[in-house]
Amino acid sequence: MNQNPNKDTRKKYRFLFITVLLLVLIAIIFAVLLALGVLRLGKNTREDPDTRDPAAPTAGTTEDTTTPATETAEGGRVDPKIIEHMAPATEVPGLTITDEMLEKGILNEGNPSRLMGVMERAARGEEITIAYLGGSITAGSSASPQDKKCYAALSTAWWNDTFPEAKINYVNAGIGATDSWLGVHRVTDDVLSHAPDLVIVEYSVNDGQGWNKETYDSLLRVILESETRPAVISLLLAGENYGFASEHAPVAFRYKIPIISYSALLSGKLVSWKSVGNSDGTHPDNPGHALIARLLTEYYRRVLSGINETEDPGYTVPDLSESQTRCRYRNADLIFSDELTPDTAEGFEAAKVTPILFSDKGWKTTSAGSISFTVTTREIGIAWLQKSTDPDGICADYQLIIDGEPAMTLPGAATSWGPHPEYRSVLLDETASHKIELRPAEGSTGTDFEILALGIVR
Numbered sequence: 001m002n003q004n005p006n007k008d009t010r011k012k013y014r015f016l017f018i019t020v021l022l023l024v025l026i027a028i029i030f031a032v033l034l035a036l037g038v039l040r041l042g043k044n045t046r047e048d049p050d051t052r053d054p055a056a057p058t059a060g061t062t063e064d065t066t067t068p069a070t071e072t073a074e075g076g077r078v079d080p081k082i083i084e085h086m087a088p089a090t091e092v093p094g095l096t097i098t099d100e101m102l103e104k105g106i107l108n109e110g111n112p113s114r115l116m117g118v119m120e121r122a123a124r125g126e127e128i129t130i131a132y133l134g135g136s137i138t139a140g141s142s143a144s145p146q147d148k149k150c151y152a153a154l155s156t157a158w159w160n161d162t163f164p165e166a167k168i169n170y171v172n173a174g175i176g177a178t179d180s181w182l183g184v185h186r187v188t189d190d191v192l193s194h195a196p197d198l199v200i201v202e203y204s205v206n207d208g209q210g211w212n213k214e215t216y217d218s219l220l221r222v223i224l225e226s227e228t229r230p231a232v233i234s235l236l237l238a239g240e241n242y243g244f245a246s247e248h249a250p251v252a253f254r255y256k257i258p259i260i261s262y263s264a265l266l267s268g269k270l271v272s273w274k275s276v277g278n279s280d281g282t283h284p285d286n287p288g289h290a291l292i293a294r295l296l297t298e299y300y301r302r303v304l305s306g307i308n309e310t311e312d313p314g315y316t317v318p319d320l321s322e323s324q325t326r327c328r329y330r331n332a333d334l335i336f337s338d339e340l341t342p343d344t345a346e347g348f349e350a351a352k353v354t355p356i357l358f359s360d361k362g363w364k365t366t367s368a369g370s371i372s373f374t375v376t377t378r379e380i381g382i383a384w385l386q387k388s389t390d391p392d393g394i395c396a397d398y399q400l401i402i403d404g405e406p407a408m409t410l411p412g413a414a415t416s417w418g419p420h421p422e423y424r425s426v427l428l429d430e431t432a433s434h435k436i437e438l439r440p441a442e443g444s445t446g447t448d449f450e451i452l453a454l455g456i457v458r
Contacts, residue, residue: 076308077116078123086304087161090154090293093286094275097294101270105295107236107249110258112303113315114231118197119304125165130156131173131191131230133183133219134202136417137237137292138174142283149286152200154293158300171196175356177420179206182357182383184219185332185455190358195228200296202235204263205282207244211427217251218329224255224317233299237292238263240273240281251324255317260295262288282417328427334383334453335375336361343372343435353450354385356421364450368396372437373454378428380407380436381455386422387413396446401437402426409441412449421452431458 122128132138132152140150147153152172159168173190175182180203191199201223203216223232234252236245236259245263252259262284265271273281276288284292320327337350338361347369353362363371380402387395395412408424416422428434438451 077120078304078307080308082123082162083304083308086301087158087297089297089301090158090290092290092294095271095287095291097291098270101265102295102298104264104268104270105261106258106299106302107261107264108253108257108259109299109302110252111256111313111315112258112310113312114229115198115233115258115300115303116307116310116312118231119163119300119307121197122159122163122166122168125163127167127169128159128163128198129169129171129194129196130159130198130200131171131194131196132200132202133173133187133191134200134235135174135178135206136176137205137283137289138200138202139172139176140174140289141176142278142280142285143289144286149289151284151289151292151296154290155200155296155300158293158297162300162304169194173358174202175358175421177206177417179203179209180212180216180219181209181329181381181423181425181455182334182421184215184222184329185334185381185453186357187219187222188333192223192226192228196230197228198231198233199223200233200235202237204236204243204245204248205239207248211425212244213247213251214325214327215329215332216248217323217325218327218332220251220255220257221317221320221323221327222330224257232257233296234259235292235296236261236263237284238266240266240277243267254322254324256315258299260292260299262292262295265291328378329457331458332379333456333458334359335456336453337363340373340375340454343374345369345371348438348451353452354419356385356419357383357452359453362450362452364448365396366448368440368444368447368449370437370439371451372435374433374435375454375456376431376433377456377458378431379425379455379457380428380434381423381425382410382436382438383421383423383452383455384410384412385419385450385452386411386416387419388416389413390446394446394448396449397441397444398438398449399441400424401439403435410438412444412446423455425455427457 138152140146143149156170171194183203234257236248238245243263276284276291278285336359347367348363348365348371351364352360353364390413397412398410400407400410407426410424
Protein backbone atom coordinates (compact mmCIF):
# COMPACT_ATOMS: atom_id res chain seq x y z
CA MET A 1 0.00 0.00 0.00
CA ASN A 2 1.49 3.37 -1.01
CA GLN A 3 1.95 6.09 1.61
CA ASN A 4 0.46 9.52 1.15
CA PRO A 5 3.38 11.91 0.27
CA ASN A 6 1.50 14.99 1.57
CA LYS A 7 1.12 13.37 4.95
CA ASP A 8 4.88 12.68 5.16
CA THR A 9 5.66 16.29 4.30
CA ARG A 10 3.34 17.55 7.05
CA LYS A 11 5.08 15.31 9.58
CA LYS A 12 8.47 16.68 8.54
CA TYR A 13 7.41 20.32 8.98
CA ARG A 14 5.76 19.56 12.30
CA PHE A 15 9.02 18.01 13.60
CA LEU A 16 11.12 20.96 12.41
CA PHE A 17 8.70 23.43 14.00
CA ILE A 18 8.79 21.67 17.38
CA THR A 19 12.61 21.46 17.25
CA VAL A 20 13.01 25.17 16.50
CA LEU A 21 10.50 26.07 19.23
CA LEU A 22 12.42 24.03 21.81
CA LEU A 23 15.73 25.67 20.82
CA VAL A 24 14.19 29.13 21.14
CA LEU A 25 12.80 28.30 24.61
CA ILE A 26 16.19 26.95 25.75
CA ALA A 27 17.92 30.11 24.49
CA ILE A 28 15.44 32.34 26.35
CA ILE A 29 15.87 30.40 29.60
CA PHE A 30 19.67 30.54 29.26
CA ALA A 31 19.60 34.31 28.68
CA VAL A 32 17.37 34.91 31.72
CA LEU A 33 19.62 32.83 33.99
CA LEU A 34 22.71 34.64 32.72
CA ALA A 35 21.11 38.03 33.34
CA LEU A 36 20.18 37.05 36.88
CA GLY A 37 23.74 35.99 37.63
CA VAL A 38 22.87 32.35 38.21
CA LEU A 39 25.22 31.44 35.37
CA ARG A 40 28.63 33.07 34.75
CA LEU A 41 30.80 33.06 31.69
CA GLY A 42 34.55 33.50 31.84
CA LYS A 43 36.71 34.10 34.93
CA ASN A 44 35.00 34.01 38.35
CA THR A 45 35.06 37.19 40.43
CA ARG A 46 37.02 36.71 43.66
CA GLU A 47 35.37 37.87 46.86
CA ASP A 48 37.53 40.17 49.00
CA PRO A 49 37.02 42.00 52.30
CA ASP A 50 35.45 45.42 52.11
CA THR A 51 37.49 47.45 54.59
CA ARG A 52 35.06 50.35 54.71
CA ASP A 53 32.33 48.60 56.69
CA PRO A 54 31.22 51.19 59.27
CA ALA A 55 29.75 48.66 61.70
CA ALA A 56 30.78 49.25 65.29
CA PRO A 57 33.21 46.77 66.90
CA THR A 58 31.79 44.10 69.17
CA ALA A 59 33.38 42.22 72.06
CA GLY A 60 36.78 43.82 71.49
CA THR A 61 37.11 42.38 67.97
CA THR A 62 36.65 44.26 64.71
CA GLU A 63 36.17 42.11 61.64
CA ASP A 64 35.94 43.60 58.17
CA THR A 65 32.94 42.35 56.23
CA THR A 66 33.39 40.76 52.80
CA THR A 67 32.01 41.98 49.50
CA PRO A 68 33.20 41.18 45.98
CA ALA A 69 36.34 43.07 45.02
CA THR A 70 35.98 45.21 41.94
CA GLU A 71 37.90 43.89 38.95
CA THR A 72 39.20 45.88 36.03
CA ALA A 73 38.49 45.00 32.44
CA GLU A 74 41.77 43.05 32.48
CA GLY A 75 40.55 40.90 35.38
CA GLY A 76 42.55 42.36 38.30
CA ARG A 77 41.73 44.66 41.20
CA VAL A 78 43.92 47.45 39.79
CA ASP A 79 44.47 48.31 36.14
CA PRO A 80 47.83 46.76 35.17
CA LYS A 81 48.76 50.01 33.44
CA ILE A 82 48.64 51.82 36.81
CA ILE A 83 50.91 49.18 38.31
CA GLU A 84 53.27 49.32 35.36
CA HIS A 85 53.57 53.08 35.55
CA MET A 86 53.47 53.54 39.35
CA ALA A 87 55.70 56.28 40.73
CA PRO A 88 59.24 55.35 41.77
CA ALA A 89 60.18 55.19 45.43
CA THR A 90 61.30 58.51 46.92
CA GLU A 91 64.82 59.48 45.87
CA VAL A 92 67.37 60.03 48.64
CA PRO A 93 70.07 62.38 47.30
CA GLY A 94 73.60 61.48 48.38
CA LEU A 95 72.65 58.10 49.85
CA THR A 96 72.91 54.66 48.25
CA ILE A 97 69.94 52.48 49.19
CA THR A 98 70.88 48.82 49.55
CA ASP A 99 68.75 45.68 49.68
CA GLU A 100 69.83 45.19 53.29
CA MET A 101 68.56 48.65 54.20
CA LEU A 102 65.17 47.84 52.68
CA GLU A 103 65.06 44.45 54.37
CA LYS A 104 65.76 45.96 57.79
CA GLY A 105 63.72 49.12 57.20
CA ILE A 106 60.55 47.30 56.16
CA LEU A 107 60.56 45.49 59.47
CA ASN A 108 57.19 43.82 59.04
CA GLU A 109 55.03 43.78 55.92
CA GLY A 110 52.08 42.89 58.12
CA ASN A 111 48.58 42.25 56.88
CA PRO A 112 48.12 44.34 53.70
CA SER A 113 44.36 43.83 53.35
CA ARG A 114 43.24 47.33 54.28
CA LEU A 115 46.08 49.00 52.38
CA MET A 116 45.20 47.02 49.25
CA GLY A 117 41.65 48.25 49.62
CA VAL A 118 42.87 51.86 49.77
CA MET A 119 44.97 51.34 46.63
CA GLU A 120 42.04 49.76 44.82
CA ARG A 121 39.82 52.74 45.59
CA ALA A 122 42.56 55.18 44.58
CA ALA A 123 42.96 53.30 41.28
CA ARG A 124 39.24 53.82 40.65
CA GLY A 125 39.74 57.56 41.06
CA GLU A 126 38.00 57.86 44.41
CA GLU A 127 38.78 60.36 47.16
CA ILE A 128 41.41 59.09 49.60
CA THR A 129 42.56 60.67 52.88
CA ILE A 130 46.05 59.96 54.25
CA ALA A 131 46.78 61.18 57.78
CA TYR A 132 50.00 61.38 59.78
CA LEU A 133 50.03 61.51 63.56
CA GLY A 134 53.18 62.07 65.57
CA GLY A 135 55.67 64.53 67.00
CA SER A 136 57.97 67.17 65.58
CA ILE A 137 59.48 64.88 62.92
CA THR A 138 56.04 64.22 61.51
CA ALA A 139 55.33 67.95 61.65
CA GLY A 140 58.45 68.37 59.48
CA SER A 141 61.04 69.75 61.87
CA SER A 142 64.46 70.32 60.21
CA ALA A 143 63.09 69.65 56.72
CA SER A 144 63.52 72.56 54.34
CA PRO A 145 61.11 73.70 53.10
CA GLN A 146 59.18 71.98 55.82
CA ASP A 147 55.85 71.67 54.00
CA LYS A 148 57.37 70.03 50.92
CA LYS A 149 60.41 68.09 52.14
CA CYS A 150 59.08 66.45 55.30
CA TYR A 151 58.67 62.70 55.04
CA ALA A 152 54.87 62.98 55.22
CA ALA A 153 54.64 65.28 52.19
CA LEU A 154 57.22 63.27 50.23
CA SER A 155 55.48 59.95 50.78
CA THR A 156 52.06 61.43 50.00
CA ALA A 157 53.47 62.67 46.68
CA TRP A 158 53.89 59.02 45.67
CA TRP A 159 50.12 58.53 45.96
CA ASN A 160 49.39 61.62 43.88
CA ASP A 161 51.84 60.54 41.19
CA THR A 162 50.70 56.91 41.12
CA PHE A 163 46.95 57.61 41.17
CA PRO A 164 46.54 60.90 39.25
CA GLU A 165 42.79 60.37 38.79
CA ALA A 166 42.19 60.12 42.55
CA LYS A 167 41.76 63.02 44.95
CA ILE A 168 44.37 62.52 47.68
CA ASN A 169 43.69 64.49 50.87
CA TYR A 170 46.71 65.09 53.09
CA VAL A 171 46.34 65.55 56.87
CA ASN A 172 49.48 66.27 58.89
CA ALA A 173 48.61 66.11 62.60
CA GLY A 174 52.19 66.18 63.87
CA ILE A 175 52.86 68.39 66.91
CA GLY A 176 56.37 68.91 68.25
CA ALA A 177 57.37 67.56 71.65
CA THR A 178 54.24 65.41 71.98
CA ASP A 179 54.00 61.70 72.68
CA SER A 180 51.34 59.03 72.35
CA TRP A 181 49.59 60.17 75.54
CA LEU A 182 48.62 63.38 73.79
CA GLY A 183 48.20 61.40 70.57
CA VAL A 184 45.54 59.08 71.95
CA HIS A 185 43.75 62.01 73.62
CA ARG A 186 43.57 64.07 70.44
CA VAL A 187 43.31 61.43 67.68
CA THR A 188 39.52 61.68 67.45
CA ASP A 189 39.51 65.44 66.85
CA ASP A 190 42.71 65.76 64.85
CA VAL A 191 42.70 62.60 62.72
CA LEU A 192 39.53 60.51 62.84
CA SER A 193 37.34 63.56 62.23
CA HIS A 194 38.83 63.60 58.70
CA ALA A 195 37.58 60.03 57.99
CA PRO A 196 41.05 58.75 57.04
CA ASP A 197 41.71 55.79 54.77
CA LEU A 198 45.35 55.41 55.81
CA VAL A 199 47.02 56.58 59.05
CA ILE A 200 50.78 56.59 59.68
CA VAL A 201 51.56 56.71 63.42
CA GLU A 202 54.95 57.96 64.68
CA TYR A 203 55.82 58.39 68.35
CA SER A 204 58.90 56.28 69.01
CA VAL A 205 61.21 59.28 69.48
CA ASN A 206 59.10 61.05 72.12
CA ASP A 207 57.55 58.13 73.98
CA GLY A 208 59.54 57.40 77.10
CA GLN A 209 57.34 57.64 80.15
CA GLY A 210 56.24 54.48 81.92
CA TRP A 211 52.67 54.50 80.61
CA ASN A 212 53.54 55.25 76.99
CA LYS A 213 53.42 51.63 75.86
CA GLU A 214 49.79 51.49 76.94
CA THR A 215 48.91 54.85 75.39
CA TYR A 216 50.51 53.71 72.12
CA ASP A 217 48.66 50.38 72.25
CA SER A 218 45.38 52.18 72.94
CA LEU A 219 46.06 54.61 70.10
CA LEU A 220 46.55 51.90 67.48
CA ARG A 221 43.41 50.10 68.61
CA VAL A 222 41.32 53.28 68.54
CA ILE A 223 42.37 53.98 64.95
CA LEU A 224 41.92 50.39 63.76
CA GLU A 225 38.43 50.20 65.27
CA SER A 226 37.31 53.63 64.05
CA GLU A 227 34.39 54.05 61.66
CA THR A 228 36.28 54.18 58.34
CA ARG A 229 38.41 51.09 59.16
CA PRO A 230 41.62 52.78 57.96
CA ALA A 231 44.84 51.01 57.10
CA VAL A 232 47.47 51.75 59.77
CA ILE A 233 51.26 51.80 59.52
CA SER A 234 53.54 51.91 62.55
CA LEU A 235 56.51 54.16 61.79
CA LEU A 236 59.46 53.61 64.12
CA LEU A 237 61.87 56.54 64.19
CA ALA A 238 64.81 57.32 66.47
CA GLY A 239 67.24 60.03 67.49
CA GLU A 240 70.97 59.68 67.23
CA ASN A 241 71.31 57.60 70.38
CA TYR A 242 67.81 56.96 71.68
CA GLY A 243 64.27 55.92 70.84
CA PHE A 244 61.31 53.87 71.99
CA ALA A 245 61.05 51.56 68.97
CA SER A 246 61.81 48.43 71.00
CA GLU A 247 58.65 49.02 73.05
CA HIS A 248 56.44 49.95 70.11
CA ALA A 249 57.42 47.12 67.76
CA PRO A 250 55.83 44.29 69.82
CA VAL A 251 52.59 46.26 70.07
CA ALA A 252 52.43 46.78 66.30
CA PHE A 253 53.38 43.12 65.63
CA ARG A 254 50.45 42.02 67.78
CA TYR A 255 48.09 43.99 65.54
CA LYS A 256 49.71 42.52 62.40
CA ILE A 257 50.11 45.97 60.91
CA PRO A 258 53.02 47.04 58.69
CA ILE A 259 56.06 48.33 60.58
CA ILE A 260 58.48 50.69 58.85
CA SER A 261 61.67 51.15 60.89
CA TYR A 262 64.06 54.00 60.18
CA SER A 263 65.22 53.25 63.72
CA ALA A 264 66.58 49.85 62.63
CA LEU A 265 68.82 51.50 60.03
CA LEU A 266 70.34 53.77 62.65
CA SER A 267 70.76 51.16 65.38
CA GLY A 268 72.12 48.65 62.86
CA LYS A 269 74.69 51.19 61.62
CA LEU A 270 73.37 50.85 58.07
CA VAL A 271 73.28 54.63 57.90
CA SER A 272 75.19 57.14 59.97
CA TRP A 273 73.45 59.94 61.83
CA LYS A 274 75.82 62.40 60.19
CA SER A 275 74.46 61.45 56.75
CA VAL A 276 70.77 61.87 57.64
CA GLY A 277 70.38 63.78 60.90
CA ASN A 278 70.52 67.26 62.35
CA SER A 279 73.24 68.29 64.79
CA ASP A 280 70.62 68.36 67.57
CA GLY A 281 70.74 64.56 67.62
CA THR A 282 66.96 64.26 67.29
CA HIS A 283 65.62 65.49 63.99
CA PRO A 284 66.41 64.21 60.49
CA ASP A 285 67.54 66.74 57.90
CA ASN A 286 66.29 66.55 54.31
CA PRO A 287 68.19 63.29 53.56
CA GLY A 288 66.69 61.70 56.68
CA HIS A 289 63.16 62.75 55.79
CA ALA A 290 63.72 61.45 52.25
CA LEU A 291 65.00 58.13 53.65
CA ILE A 292 61.90 57.71 55.82
CA ALA A 293 59.72 58.44 52.79
CA ARG A 294 61.81 55.99 50.75
CA LEU A 295 61.04 53.15 53.16
CA LEU A 296 57.32 53.97 53.10
CA THR A 297 57.12 54.24 49.31
CA GLU A 298 59.17 51.06 48.79
CA TYR A 299 56.59 49.28 50.88
CA TYR A 300 53.72 50.85 48.94
CA ARG A 301 55.33 49.68 45.69
CA ARG A 302 55.62 46.11 46.99
CA VAL A 303 51.96 45.98 47.91
CA LEU A 304 50.75 47.53 44.66
CA SER A 305 53.05 45.34 42.55
CA GLY A 306 51.42 42.17 43.81
CA ILE A 307 47.86 43.36 44.32
CA ASN A 308 46.44 41.49 41.32
CA GLU A 309 48.18 38.22 42.18
CA THR A 310 47.77 38.30 45.97
CA GLU A 311 44.60 36.94 47.51
CA ASP A 312 43.22 39.43 49.99
CA PRO A 313 43.65 37.83 53.44
CA GLY A 314 41.05 40.01 55.14
CA TYR A 315 41.78 41.69 58.44
CA THR A 316 40.36 41.30 61.94
CA VAL A 317 41.50 43.51 64.81
CA PRO A 318 42.80 41.15 67.53
CA ASP A 319 40.55 40.74 70.54
CA LEU A 320 41.30 43.07 73.44
CA SER A 321 42.42 40.07 75.50
CA GLU A 322 45.25 39.55 73.00
CA SER A 323 46.59 43.09 73.33
CA GLN A 324 50.03 43.83 74.79
CA THR A 325 48.48 46.09 77.44
CA ARG A 326 45.11 46.76 79.06
CA CYS A 327 44.41 49.59 76.58
CA ARG A 328 42.77 51.73 79.25
CA TYR A 329 43.12 54.91 77.17
CA ARG A 330 40.72 53.87 74.40
CA ASN A 331 38.12 56.48 75.39
CA ALA A 332 40.55 59.34 75.98
CA ASP A 333 39.74 62.92 75.07
CA LEU A 334 40.94 66.49 75.52
CA ILE A 335 38.51 68.97 77.07
CA PHE A 336 38.80 72.65 76.14
CA SER A 337 37.31 75.77 77.68
CA ASP A 338 34.32 75.82 75.32
CA GLU A 339 33.28 72.41 76.68
CA LEU A 340 33.74 72.84 80.44
CA THR A 341 32.94 75.61 82.91
CA PRO A 342 35.13 75.83 86.05
CA ASP A 343 33.57 75.51 89.49
CA THR A 344 35.68 78.46 90.65
CA ALA A 345 38.13 80.75 88.88
CA GLU A 346 40.03 83.51 90.66
CA GLY A 347 42.47 85.31 88.38
CA PHE A 348 41.98 82.61 85.72
CA GLU A 349 39.77 83.10 82.68
CA ALA A 350 38.68 81.12 79.65
CA ALA A 351 40.77 82.80 76.98
CA LYS A 352 42.78 82.34 73.83
CA VAL A 353 45.90 80.36 74.61
CA THR A 354 48.82 79.33 72.43
CA PRO A 355 47.12 77.11 69.76
CA ILE A 356 49.81 74.47 69.94
CA LEU A 357 47.23 71.67 70.34
CA PHE A 358 45.27 72.87 67.28
CA SER A 359 42.93 74.76 69.62
CA ASP A 360 43.24 78.15 71.33
CA LYS A 361 40.43 77.54 73.82
CA GLY A 362 42.03 77.12 77.22
CA TRP A 363 42.36 78.93 80.53
CA LYS A 364 45.10 81.29 81.59
CA THR A 365 46.21 83.66 84.32
CA THR A 366 48.68 86.50 84.49
CA SER A 367 48.17 87.06 88.22
CA ALA A 368 48.95 83.65 89.77
CA GLY A 369 45.25 82.84 90.04
CA SER A 370 43.55 79.60 91.06
CA ILE A 371 40.94 77.44 89.32
CA SER A 372 38.92 74.27 90.01
CA PHE A 373 36.81 71.83 88.01
CA THR A 374 34.57 68.84 88.67
CA VAL A 375 34.95 66.08 86.07
CA THR A 376 33.59 62.55 85.79
CA THR A 377 36.52 60.47 84.57
CA ARG A 378 38.99 57.72 85.43
CA GLU A 379 41.95 59.94 84.57
CA ILE A 380 43.10 63.37 85.66
CA GLY A 381 45.32 64.94 83.03
CA ILE A 382 46.51 68.52 82.71
CA ALA A 383 48.14 69.82 79.53
CA TRP A 384 49.80 73.21 79.86
CA LEU A 385 52.23 75.43 77.99
CA GLN A 386 55.74 74.97 79.32
CA LYS A 387 58.57 77.26 78.29
CA SER A 388 62.21 76.24 77.95
CA THR A 389 63.56 79.55 79.22
CA ASP A 390 62.11 82.18 81.55
CA PRO A 391 64.55 85.13 81.75
CA ASP A 392 61.91 87.44 83.26
CA GLY A 393 60.74 84.92 85.85
CA ILE A 394 57.06 85.24 84.88
CA CYS A 395 56.26 81.52 84.55
CA ALA A 396 54.47 80.21 87.61
CA ASP A 397 54.69 76.68 89.01
CA TYR A 398 51.35 75.13 89.96
CA GLN A 399 50.19 72.52 92.41
CA LEU A 400 47.68 69.96 91.13
CA ILE A 401 45.22 68.91 93.85
CA ILE A 402 42.85 65.97 93.29
CA ASP A 403 39.89 65.52 95.63
CA GLY A 404 41.60 67.70 98.22
CA GLU A 405 44.92 65.83 98.13
CA PRO A 406 48.10 67.37 96.64
CA ALA A 407 49.11 65.25 93.65
CA MET A 408 52.06 66.86 91.85
CA THR A 409 53.73 70.11 90.79
CA LEU A 410 53.42 71.48 87.25
CA PRO A 411 56.51 73.59 86.44
CA GLY A 412 55.84 76.57 84.20
CA ALA A 413 59.37 76.46 82.76
CA ALA A 414 61.91 73.68 82.33
CA THR A 415 64.97 73.03 80.18
CA SER A 416 63.50 71.52 77.04
CA TRP A 417 62.83 72.07 73.37
CA GLY A 418 61.22 75.51 73.02
CA PRO A 419 57.69 76.36 74.20
CA HIS A 420 55.75 73.11 74.04
CA PRO A 421 52.71 71.32 75.46
CA GLU A 422 53.63 69.50 78.67
CA TYR A 423 51.30 67.29 80.65
CA ARG A 424 50.90 65.31 83.85
CA SER A 425 48.42 62.48 84.28
CA VAL A 426 46.99 60.30 87.01
CA LEU A 427 45.09 57.19 85.91
CA LEU A 428 42.51 56.05 88.44
CA ASP A 429 40.97 52.64 89.02
CA GLU A 430 37.37 53.56 88.27
CA THR A 431 35.33 56.26 86.60
CA ALA A 432 33.94 58.67 89.18
CA SER A 433 33.35 62.36 89.86
CA HIS A 434 36.56 64.14 90.90
CA LYS A 435 37.41 67.67 91.92
CA ILE A 436 40.53 69.12 90.30
CA GLU A 437 42.20 72.24 91.70
CA LEU A 438 45.18 74.24 90.49
CA ARG A 439 46.91 76.66 92.87
CA PRO A 440 50.30 78.35 92.75
CA ALA A 441 52.94 76.00 94.15
CA GLU A 442 54.65 76.91 97.39
CA GLY A 443 57.65 79.14 96.67
CA SER A 444 56.54 79.99 93.13
CA THR A 445 57.12 83.67 92.31
CA GLY A 446 55.79 83.69 88.74
CA THR A 447 52.45 85.02 87.60
CA ASP A 448 51.69 83.41 84.20
CA PHE A 449 50.25 79.98 83.48
CA GLU A 450 48.34 78.60 80.47
CA ILE A 451 46.17 75.49 80.73
CA LEU A 452 45.86 74.15 77.18
CA ALA A 453 43.34 71.38 77.95
CA LEU A 454 42.22 68.77 80.45
CA GLY A 455 42.89 65.12 79.60
CA ILE A 456 40.25 62.60 80.59
CA VAL A 457 39.25 58.99 79.94
CA ARG A 458 35.49 58.57 79.74
